[in-house]
Amino acid sequence: MSVRDIAGRVITAQLPCKDGSYRLCRLCLLSIMLALEACSSAERPEQQVKIAASASQTATMVLDAWAARAVPSHYASATLQSTAEILAEAGRQMQSDISAQLSTEGAVMTAIGRLSAAARHAQAGVAADNPRRVSEARQELKAAASDLAARARLVAPKP
Amino acid sequence: MKKLLEISLGIVTSVGGFLEVGSMATAAQAGATFGFQLIWAILLGTVCIIFLVEMAGRCAAVSGHTITDGIRERFGFHAFLLPLLAVLLVNFMVMSAELGGVAIAAELATGIGFQWWALPVAFLAWLFLWKGTFGFIEKGVAILGLVTLCFVVGAVMLKPDWTQVAFGAVPSLPEHDAANYWFMAVSILGASISPYLFMFYSSGAIEDHWDKTYLGTNRAIAALGMSFGGTISLGVLIVAALVLGAHGINQVNDYHQLPLMLIPIFGFWGFVLFVASLGIACFGAALEIALQQAYLVAQGFGWTWGEDRKPREDPAFCGVYTLALLLAPIPIMLGLDPLKLTIFSMAVTAASLPLTVVPFLFLLNDENYVGDHRNGIISNAAVMLIIALGFALAVVTIPLQIFGGS
Numbered sequence: 001m002s003v004r005d006i007a008g009r010v011i012t013a014q015l016p017c018k019d020g021s022y023r024l025c026r027l028c029l030l031s032i033m034l035a036l037e038a039c040s041s042a043e044r045p046e047q048q049v050k051i052a053a054s055a056s057q058t059a060t061m062v063l064d065a066w067a068a069r070a071v072p073s074h075y076a077s078a079t080l081q082s083t084a085e086i087l088a089e090a091g092r093q094m095q096s097d098i099s100a101q102l103s104t105e106g107a108v109m110t111a112i113g114r115l116s117a118a119a120r121h122a123q124a125g126v127a128a129d130n131p132r133r134v135s136e137a138r139q140e141l142k143a144a145a146s147d148l149a150a151r152a153r154l155v156a157p158k159p
Numbered sequence: 160m161k162k163l164l165e166i167s168l169g170i171v172t173s174v175g176g177f178l179e180v181g182s183m184a185t186a187a188q189a190g191a192t193f194g195f196q197l198i199w200a201i202l203l204g205t206v207c208i209i210f211l212v213e214m215a216g217r218c219a220a221v222s223g224h225t226i227t228d229g230i231r232e233r234f235g236f237h238a239f240l241l242p243l244l245a246v247l248l249v250n251f252m253v254m255s256a257e258l259g260g261v262a263i264a265a266e267l268a269t270g271i272g273f274q275w276w277a278l279p280v281a282f283l284a285w286l287f288l289w290k291g292t293f294g295f296i297e298k299g300v301a302i303l304g305l306v307t308l309c310f311v312v313g314a315v316m317l318k319p320d321w322t323q324v325a326f327g328a329v330p331s332l333p334e335h336d337a338a339n340y341w342f343m344a345v346s347i348l349g350a351s352i353s354p355y356l357f358m359f360y361s362s363g364a365i366e367d368h369w370d371k372t373y374l375g376t377n378r379a380i381a382a383l384g385m386s387f388g389g390t391i392s393l394g395v396l397i398v399a400a401l402v403l404g405a406h407g408i409n410q411v412n413d414y415h416q417l418p419l420m421l422i423p424i425f426g427f428w429g430f431v432l433f434v435a436s437l438g439i440a441c442f443g444a445a446l447e448i449a450l451q452q453a454y455l456v457a458q459g460f461g462w463t464w465g466e467d468r469k470p471r472e473d474p475a476f477c478g479v480y481t482l483a484l485l486l487a488p489i490p491i492m493l494g495l496d497p498l499k500l501t502i503f504s505m506a507v508t509a510a511s512l513p514l515t516v517v518p519f520l521f522l523l524n525d526e527n528y529v530g531d532h533r534n535g536i537i538s539n540a541a542v543m544l545i546i547a548l549g550f551a552l553a554v555v556t557i558p559l560q561i562f563g564g565s
Contacts, residue, residue, distance in 0.1 A: 051412065054410035055410070057406050057408045058413075058419070070426045070427045070429070071427070075270070075418070075430070078266075082413050
């Protein structure tokens with residue numbers, strides 16, 4: 001249930017307050033709900049873009065550490081798998097947003113999808129202990145991250 | 160000389176035992192997302208816990224009562240039931256999170272999923288409590304916990320701009336993600352002002368047979384131990400800001416991201432140090448919380464209690480920590496994300512603060528308990544600030560956790 005739905009229920013609800021304080025109670029609850037709605041950023045496309053960008057940087061950093069033999073393979077593999085899942089979830093969240101039907105946001109979703117696929121390729125390369133495959137996946141990841149950064153500027157809210 | 164040794168050991172114990180999964184996760188998230196901007200929250204939380212720990216030790220040394228014992232006796236059993244149930248529930252969640260922290264460390268070390276580690280870790284903790292003494296639990300694990308100082312070493316090695324760090328000590332408005340910023344601030348406060356920490360400290364003072372001669376020792380341990388402990392949390396925040404934040408990782412929503420903090424500084428040893436820090440710090444905290452659950456119930460019902468006694472001398476006390484350690488791993492075994500559980504349990508901890516701190520304030524102002532050692536204006540003001548903070552945390556944190564936090 002979204003904050004908007006809850007705010008709607010508050011407007012119509014019969015609150016257990018005395019007559020004089022009834023309006024005040026409802027006003028307070030509404031204010032809290034509206035403040036939360038104004039502050040809440042979890043569902044917005046730009047938040048998903050931030051999550052995706054951060055996840056792609058995580059994947060890059062893990063690959064670099066793995067290549068330098070600074071982390072064990074099982075950790076690198078698990079982190080890349082988890083990163084791919086986070087990216088896929090970010091893509092799903094954007095898709096569920098009605099405004100994602102717009103072409104710019106659709107392009108961002110495509111970039112996130114590419115990132116998720118690149119993270120999966122990297123994970124497969126790490127699991128197979130294949131540095132060449134990992135290196136290719138890293139390039140893929142870098143290209144998709146640049147693509148996301150470019151398209152994300154179009155989604156960012158105007159000042 | 161003996162007192163100096165006790166103070167040193169007390170400080171070492173406080174430092175080694177300060178960091179746990181909550182302070183580590185919240186400081187790392189805050190540093191990665193907001194750089195040094197939330198340093199003030201760690202400082203405020205540390206000041207609050209210094210006051211509370213000092214009061215807990217003073218109350219025990221002067222009155223010979225633990226906080227739980229005192230509240231039950233002063234307000235009666237029925238009035239005591241609500242705080243008892245609230246603290247038991249909060250402790251249960253925090254203990255699950257700590258066991259989850261150890262399980263994650265085990266997963267990072269072995270590659271075997273954290274769910275499989277929850278029960279063996281709980282069993283190991285139970286074995287420590289069943290066979291160990293209070294001194295062994297308190298000092299042994301805490302001394303190993305000094306490994307967490309690697310975050311302070313790492314922060315210094317990264318050569319941060321200390322002027323910027325100092326600016327972070329002053330509260331400021333966020334430039335982006337306002338909701339997330341305030342949620343992080345209250346999570347850090349919730350993680351720093353853990354009721355189990357000062358309640359455990361008061362039980363420990365009774366276990367160690369403190370009397371009025373320990374008031375100076377208590378003050379030194381509370382002030383220095385907690386300050387140095389807070390420095391480790393600062394170290395985590397600075398390292399997260401300079402490593403994760405600088406690499407563009409500013410959304411920490413997966414525990415796999417955390418070991419990356421120390422790798423650019425120490426290489427492979429950074430990974431090892433992170434795993435050791437997480438495992439030892441969380442294991443120590445899990446032991447303390449399991450004991451605290453037993454202290455709470457045994458002191459609340461007036462049973463015989465004491466970690467230094469043999470299990471056959473206080474079977475009910477031992478039964479409580481056994482049951483606690485049997486139930487706490489269940490959420491982790493069911494696959495609940497330990498990082499999410501940690502953040503949520505910090506919010507609930509914050510919400511429960513007024514329930515424990517208000518009765519504590521009455522106790523610390525009652526001549527029958529603390530005689531001439533009652534709270535002064537500064538102590539009372541500090542406690543009232545903590546109550547106000549606790550209330551604000553309860554009102555703000557939970558809706559943010561549900562609607563806006565991540």
